[in-house]
């Protein structure tokens with residue numbers, strides 16, 4: 001790794017911590033609004049989804065405009081998506097359910113948007129665990145790639161989680177915007193896959 005790479009990665013690492021820094025600062029300044037718990041849960045959920053979307057942007061950007069530098073931070077962005085999902089889940093467990101595991105289980109079983117959030121979180125775990133170079137080696141490139149295709153399913157389940165949550169409150173504008181962006185990113189992926197299989201004569 002060159003000195004420039006280290007500098008660039010450190011900068012991105014710090015930038016990714018900014019949403020958490022703002023959240024903590026606003027907490028201590030008592031600027032999280034009338035319902036701080038809701039703000040914490042919502043902010044961390046939104047940032048998890050945003051980092052997931054940034055991760056999904058890297059390959060299209062490389063193929064469309066040749067931005068190779070994105071590949072250097074893709075893993076970090078994916079891990080930040082998981083990091084914010086952990087904060088989101090912890091905030092829900094702690095501040096909303098007070099670690100009442102019976103109530104949490106009922107919530108997961110009976111509220112479809114919570115079920116979908118839980119499924120999304122569980123699907124993220126194997127990707128986070130296998131994100132290291134050692135794990136790529138252990139699994140082999142092909143199997144690792146197959147496993148990491150789960151990210152497309154995660155993109156869909158996270159949008160369903162967001163959509164169903166917002167639908168129950170009758171405010172669908174923001175999830176629609178996120179869903180359209182995710183749909184474009186997934187369609188681009190299908191387009192690139194088709195193009196490369198044509199190139200290989202498949």
Ligand code: HEM
Pocket residue numbers: 038041042043045046048049052085088089092114116117118119120121158161162165
């Ligand atoms: C065990 C897993 C999860 C649980 C229990 C959970 C629970 C929740 C809850 C309680 C809310 C707030 C609902 C409200 O304000 O009334 C929420 C919102 C949200 N969650 Fe999750 N969630 C989980 C996983 C995830 C994951 C993995 C993501 C992203 C990849 C995510 C993204 C979001 C988003 C985007 C929102 C909406 C934020 C907004 O309203 O602006 N959640 N979730």
